[in-house]
Amino acid sequence: MDITLEQAEALILAAKLKAQQIGVPMNIAVVDAGANLKAFVRMDKAWLGSVDIAFKKAKTARFFDMESGDIGTLSQPGGALYNIEVSNGGLISFPGGIPVTSAGEIIGAIGVSGGSVEQDREVALAGLEALK
Amino acid sequence: MDITLEQAEALILAAKLKAQQIGVPMNIAVVDAGANLKAFVRMDKAWLGSVDIAFKKAKTARFFDMESGDIGTLSQPGGALYNIEVSNGGLISFPGGIPVTSAGEIIGAIGVSGGSVEQDREVALAGLEALK
Amino acid sequence: MDITLEQAEALILAAKLKAQQIGVPMNIAVVDAGANLKAFVRMDKAWLGSVDIAFKKAKTARFFDMESGDIGTLSQPGGALYNIEVSNGGLISFPGGIPVTSAGEIIGAIGVSGGSVEQDREVALAGLEALK
Amino acid sequence: MDITLEQAEALILAAKLKAQQIGVPMNIAVVDAGANLKAFVRMDKAWLGSVDIAFKKAKTARFFDMESGDIGTLSQPGGALYNIEVSNGGLISFPGGIPVTSAGEIIGAIGVSGGSVEQDREVALAGLEALK
Numbered sequence: 001m002d003i004t005l006e007q008a009e010a011l012i013l014a015a016k017l018k019a020q021q022i023g024v025p026m027n028i029a030v031v032d033a034g035a036n037l038k039a040f041v042r043m044d045k046a047w048l049g050s051v052d053i054a055f056k057k058a059k060t061a062r063f064f065d066m067e068s069g070d071i072g073t074l075s076q077p078g079g080a081l082y083n084i085e086v087s088n089g090g091l092i093s094f095p096g097g098i099p100v101t102s103a104g105e106i107i108g109a110i111g112v113s114g115g116s117v118e119q120d121r122e123v124a125l126a127g128l129e130a131l132k
Numbered sequence: 133m134d135i136t137l138e139q140a141e142a143l144i145l146a147a148k149l150k151a152q153q154i155g156v157p158m159n160i161a162v163v164d165a166g167a168n169l170k171a172f173v174r175m176d177k178a179w180l181g182s183v184d185i186a187f188k189k190a191k192t193a194r195f196f197d198m199e200s201g202d203i204g205t206l207s208q209p210g211g212a213l214y215n216i217e218v219s220n221g222g223l224i225s226f227p228g229g230i231p232v233t234s235a236g237e238i239i240g241a242i243g244v245s246g247g248s249v250e251q252d253r254e255v256a257l258a259g260l261e262a263l264k
Numbered sequence: 265m266d267i268t269l270e271q272a273e274a275l276i277l278a279a280k281l282k283a284q285q286i287g288v289p290m291n292i293a294v295v296d297a298g299a300n301l302k303a304f305v306r307m308d309k310a311w312l313g314s315v316d317i318a319f320k321k322a323k324t325a326r327f328f329d330m331e332s333g334d335i336g337t338l339s340q341p342g343g344a345l346y347n348i349e350v351s352n353g354g355l356i357s358f359p360g361g362i363p364v365t366s367a368g369e370i371i372g373a374i375g376v377s378g379g380s381v382e383q384d385r386e387v388a389l390a391g392l393e394a395l396k
Numbered sequence: 397m398d399i400t401l402e403q404a405e406a407l408i409l410a411a412k413l414k415a416q417q418i419g420v421p422m423n424i425a426v427v428d429a430g431a432n433l434k435a436f437v438r439m440d441k442a443w444l445g446s447v448d449i450a451f452k453k454a455k456t457a458r459f460f461d462m463e464s465g466d467i468g469t470l471s472q473p474g475g476a477l478y479n480i481e482v483s484n485g486g487l488i489s490f491p492g493g494i495p496v497t498s499a500g501e502i503i504g505a506i507g508v509s510g511g512s513v514e515q516d517r518e519v520a521l522a523g524l525e526a527l528k
Contacts, residue, residue: 005176032174037183040172042164044137048299049327051169052352077341085347094345117344166298167444195445209473212513213490215481220448269440296438301447304436306428308401315433 057097058111068097189229190243200229321361322375332361453493454507464493
């Protein structure tokens with residue numbers, strides 16, 4: 001099963017509303033089960049450098065079926081996955097990328113970038129609420 | 133002046149409706165005045181390989197402030213811009229990428245990929261109607 | 265609003281004079297509001313490898329609307345943005361990249377590379393004086 | 397012997413004046429004897445996509461010590477250097493890139509992009525006049 005555009009747009013809308021609510025312009029990306037870009041928005045005044053980061057967070061979450069930040073706990077110096085970030089054309093291993101599930105199956109992922117990593121993750125989680 | 137997300141979403145919505153009307157699932161990308169991605173959707177069942185092409189069509193249109201297809205008429209063997217496509221990390225020089233103007237100024241570009249190039253261009257033009 | 269070539273050349277001239285004054289040949293890059301290259305000089309005997317670094321410092325500063333070195337304080341092992349440098353085709357997160365503002369708006373960025381990072385930043389700041 | 401920044405800036409200034417005279421905003425790049433970027437300007441309203449093309453024209457001219465357009469006569473379908481443009485991270489084989497010589501020795505190259513290829517070459521030649 002794969003995410004639909006309708007679902008992706010619902011995720012982005014809910015995430016965007018949260019971003020507006022906390023007053024932080026965000027880049028929001030959604031990838032499908034194949035880790036290919038499905039939908040994306042950059043809010044006005046959001047960081048240009050976060051286009052790529054939002055996309056890479058979403059890809060990272062789907063590549064390993066876990067939150068992007070979970071990779072980051074393993075990729076530190078001395079860690080089991082040290083510097084895994086250089087693989088796959090660049091991974092982002094800090095919070096803000098989260099798998100999207102439906103009926104217990106992963107159908108894609110959302111990636112958010114534009115604020116602090118806590119804010120990014122908060123906005124990604126708000127997006128996921130739309131599919132519940 | 134730069135395109136707003138509201139404008140980009142209006143472009144995408146109008147383009148999407150046209151794509152639905154002609155029954156061809158499309159990838160639709162919008163870049164801003166700096167040729168950076170502003171918004172994107174991939175309709176269900178649209179070609180995966182067209183994600184990048186839609187984006188490159190939009191970039192190409194903004195890079196040279198003309199339709200992507202106009203570049204293609206000049207880049208053929210023996211033409212003035214032969215093989216220009218290898219520049220800028222890859223250009224797409226067939227139809228489907230069109231600058232977006234407002235009050236006579238270019239504020240971004242739209243790129244569409246997923247059908248025949250005639251269909252792609254038709255959908256891009258339909259998108260532009262939203263800002264008129 | 266976007267930086268003009270006249271402004272970019274004024275930045276570079278002022279930065280170059282400072283570099284001559286401290287006796288360190290520098291690479292100096294200026295990007296516009298869209299993070300696209302506007303102007304660049306490599307002083308005689310400046311490091312070849314700093315061409316790309318000067319450009320990436322300027323891009324990094326505009327990508328996140330802060331000094332490149334500020335990113336570096338967050339991207340260390342254990343930091344919130346660990347290994348963010350692998351995004352965007354390569355970021356430079358040590359000092360020497362600074363946004364350029366005009367009337368409170370960011371219109372571009374300057375990136376300097378060729379000496380110690382303290383010298384790089386000093387030269388970048390000297391460039392910015394030209395627009396005050 | 398290698399081009400100096402003073403020479404590169406003289407080339408660019410002369411090229412820029414010619415571009416202003418013919419009313420076509422240009423991207424102008426100068427590389428040194430090692431084909432590394434020495435100086436660059438993008439005139440206001442010049443095409444964003446020509447940043448890379450100006451640079452690649454200059455590199456192409458120095459890579460093969462001939463005008464970029466001369467490569468283009470050999471790279472056509474059926475030609476001796478068919479599709480050579482895909483090498484070296486991308487070559488540009490239409491006019492506008494010209495080697496810079498001093499005392500019979502090649503010390504760098506200039507690349508111009510922003511108008512028709514005839515205009516690009518005219519502006520590059522005008523730049524070279526500055527060193528005569």
